[in-house]
Amino acid sequence: MPSQPDRPSVAGVAVQPREDGNLSARIAVSATTAQGAQLRTEDFRGWLAERGRANTFRVDRIPFAELIGWSFEESTGNLVHRSGRFFTVEGLRVTEEDGPYGDGPYAQWHQPIIKQPEVGILGILVKEFGGVLHFLMQAKMEPGNPNLLQLSPTVQATRSNYTKAHQGGDVKYIEYFVGPGRGRVIADVLQSEHGSWFFRKSNRNMLVEAEGDVPLLDDFCWLTLGQINELLREDNVVNMDSRTVLSCLPYPDTGTGALLSDIELLSWITNERSRHAVRAECVPLDTVPGWKRGESTIEHEAGRYFKVVAVAVTAGNREVTGWTQPLFEPVGLGVAAFLTRKFAGVPHLLVHARVEGGFLDTIELGPTVQYTPTNYAHLQGKDRPRYLDEVLATAADRIRYEAVHSEEGGRFLNAESRYLIIEADEETAPLDPPPGYAWVTPAQLTSLVRHGHFLNVQARTLLACLEAAGVRAR
Amino acid sequence: MPSQPDRPSVAGVAVQPREDGNLSARIAVSATTAQGAQLRTEDFRGWLAERGRANTFRVDRIPFAELIGWSFEESTGNLVHRSGRFFTVEGLRVTEEDGPYGDGPYAQWHQPIIKQPEVGILGILVKEFGGVLHFLMQAKMEPGNPNLLQLSPTVQATRSNYTKAHQGGDVKYIEYFVGPGRGRVIADVLQSEHGSWFFRKSNRNMLVEAEGDVPLLDDFCWLTLGQINELLREDNVVNMDSRTVLSCLPYPDTGTGALLSDIELLSWITNERSRHAVRAECVPLDTVPGWKRGESTIEHEAGRYFKVVAVAVTAGNREVTGWTQPLFEPVGLGVAAFLTRKFAGVPHLLVHARVEGGFLDTIELGPTVQYTPTNYAHLQGKDRPRYLDEVLATAADRIRYEAVHSEEGGRFLNAESRYLIIEADEETAPLDPPPGYAWVTPAQLTSLVRHGHFLNVQARTLLACLEAAGVRAR
Secondary structure (H helix, E strand, O other), rough: OOOOOOOOOOOOOOOOOOOOOHHHHHHHHHOOOOOOOOOOOHHHHHHHHHHHHHHHHHEEEEEEHHHEEEEOOOOOOOOOOOOOOOOOEEEEEEEEEOOOOOOOEEEEEEEEEEEEEOOEEEEEEEEEOOEEEEEEEEEOOOOOOOEEEEEOOOOEEEEHHHHHHOOOOOOOOOHHOOOOOOOOOEEEEEEOOOOOOOOOOOOHHHHHHHHOOOOOOOOOOEEEEEHHHHOOOOOOEEEHHHHHHHHHHOOOOOOEEOOHHHHHHHHHHHHHHHHOOOEEEEOOHHHOOOEEOOOEEEOOOOOOEEEEEEEEEEEEOEEEOOOEEEEEEEEOOEEEEEEEEOOEEEEEEEEEEEEEOOOOOOOOEEEEEOHHHHHHOOOOOOOOOOEEEEEEOOHHEEEEEEEEEEEOOOOOOOOOOEEEEOOOOOOOOOOOOOEEEEEEEEHHHHHHHOOOOOHHHHHHHHHHHHHHHHHOOO | OOOOOOOOOOOOOOOOOOOOOOHHHHHHHOHHHHOOOOHHHHHHHHHHHHHHHHHHOEEEEEEEHHHOEEEEEEOOEEEEEOOOOOOOEEEEEEEEEOOOOOOOOEEEEEEEEEEEEOEEEEEEEEEEEEEEEEEEEEEEEEOOOOOOOOEEEOOEEEEHHHHHHHHOOOOOOHHHHOOOEEEEEEEEEEEOOOOOEEOOOOEEEEEOOOOOOOOOOOOEEEEEHHHHHHOOOOOOOOOHHHHHHHHHOOOOOOOOOOOOOHHHHHHHHHHHHHHOOOEEEEEOOHHHHOOOEEOOEEEEOOOOOOEEEEEEEEEOOOOOEEEEEEEEEOOOOOEEEEEEEEEEOOEEEEEEEEEEOOOOOOOOEEEEEOOOOHHHOOOOOOHHOHHHHHOOOOOHHHEEEEEEEEEEEEEEEEEEEEEEEEEOOOOOOOOOOOOOOOEEEEHHHHHHHOOOOOOOOOHHHHHHHHHOOOOOOO
């Protein structure tokens, strides 16, 4: 130990506890508040429908040649915008070595991928009314949504959006999330988007509590978590951006323990990251084997996975009369499911360490099952993806949660998945899971999701739905 | 809530607490145990010298033409091994946009970089003797160390090493870290290596507690944390791999709070990650401007940064009579320093969100100052790196910790830095720090380092030295 005396502390400077002991209890209160102080749940449908009438939109498929500002770059075949902004569709080559030490089975594949290197903000503003936290949600049209209009976060802005906003632009409520006057941060973390469709895309997921009055603008409404959780049980109401932000909420840990301690869980994740050697490189789109480009679609030779298509959007009530853009359109309805079991009375979920070509760091934790069944219809027996057939054959009385949700409607067309939480037993999902799978508690997922790039976007959707499913420990 | 009853729990399955409440106290005990049960501190020097005599090595500089198995690839100029193994020296092009929204100043640079995509294991085995945790350290020669022999972790293995080990190879003690029979995990996390010299290199940092007897092999010794901390106050004894592993130790949090709550700190990090847009791409080494290749070195035109050189290693006591390899040799002594202040009696460190071209995700937290002063000797006034001159001019009575340590001797030749922890005051380091800097507590750094890619390797060295510096809260 050094011998010199401590220098004096700064007068009047206070430190604070590292955690706000009150916050998770306030979140729990909002989750059990079924009726909002602002918009009643029974009035919500009417309000959303009214917003739909006030914001008329039309989306039409068009051939690539009718895209305005977009074209296939001559030297690469990449689909690009002439401004260099927005995103590009390029090729991706992925090589993967598995095995206990990354020295096992070798796989390689090629695919089109969306490259959009900028970090956007997905933010939900939170405020107390009558002592209960309410969340400011927005009725927002996105061209890829099957029903166009869904509930989005308060702010859903690309960096170009909010940079412009900073210069006096038009992203509503952005000032609550960036800059000196912002509110009290509840969550703020970079999370991955779909690793099968995006190359290393991440967005900033934020929840911020406002201090003082907040003006309520058209297309926005305040809802309690209890109300949102009720809407999460319906198909295609709460959009993906909302779900991923909500997954970052610090729900309380009831302190009931877990099969794996936290360090055992982190060690398992580290091992999964280490044993998968993944190399993903962008390549010219016109060099991608197995995919063919037509006048209106780029598609896989066997009709699997997804198509790249183009749409024209006509907005009825805006200065902007419309725009055109490419979208990715999956070929079938996806399935994303957590198997759940109680061990010593504590609910656990079976996570899967998934490689997706666009992830920043080899693997993230996904649901037990995450597949588009039609892509695997040609496979038999042991080549079938693990747990998929069990999930597809689940009896109704074992389904704790089921809803169809769509993925980000600004990039994906009709990208719907059945999200499920299913009770399992020792026969279907043993206590000692196969390699690549682990049993974790909801509280452990809530701790992991604070740090980013641990849970993929499908797992985050299901994490956001746990309260709606009644699967959290009490 | 669903109405079906809960299915029965599995009989006889127990959950455990998420955290081992005892562990950090046991670490604190080891840190205050100045004398080991195995090797006395006063005998350590003699033991290390004896190990040096038993392991004689010679390292000679050679021209690139005398490298065996290594050559400059014709089409790219990259320096590669004919087996495709080990690592390559390639070019890197980095573009960076800063500013509040990544729309600010723009910088671009080129440099040589080491590409070694595989994940190695750095592991220290831990075991109780007389109720006190001891750490199994190895006397290990590395060609780049100025004094060749330093204390390394129990295991320091590339993936090729331990894959071979798995097949019956020769990495000593590896079975305690991988595979079914391994011990109880204390830490296990992927951490970055030097982002200025390595392209996205990470290693698995592990601490594992052995159960049962452990044979003590030549070149190994058991030391308490108190003994290791004493050695950390000396120059060039504890090697970089040991320091980064030790930085992952879960030292106890005394619960005294912090200037920023944890979520405010995470939010600040997320903001720093978002506002820096960094694009780093490997390019052919012979296209890198500003660097010239001679017979024995690749160096910067102005003599700055580092040189790529080649050495021949002759091992006196081995079957392997020797090998040749390239190394990176920095041009001068580096300085890595944390400024520290107490706020409300709680020690804080001033971290810097640093962009290094080889980082996986834009920024990691580094020390307040991390520069090689000779690289900046040509700069004046406001172009000088922030805090550098204050650190270089520090009066002796403000230095809480000072030692010269070297970086990884398997890749870097004579890469020494002065590591410092310096008491600051409101004048040199105000309570409200400039953009890119934040005050955090040692306990907060210990929480962050669990999750990987938050602290760079220099900050981790200083974190490992905090106990030696007496800067942790009590």
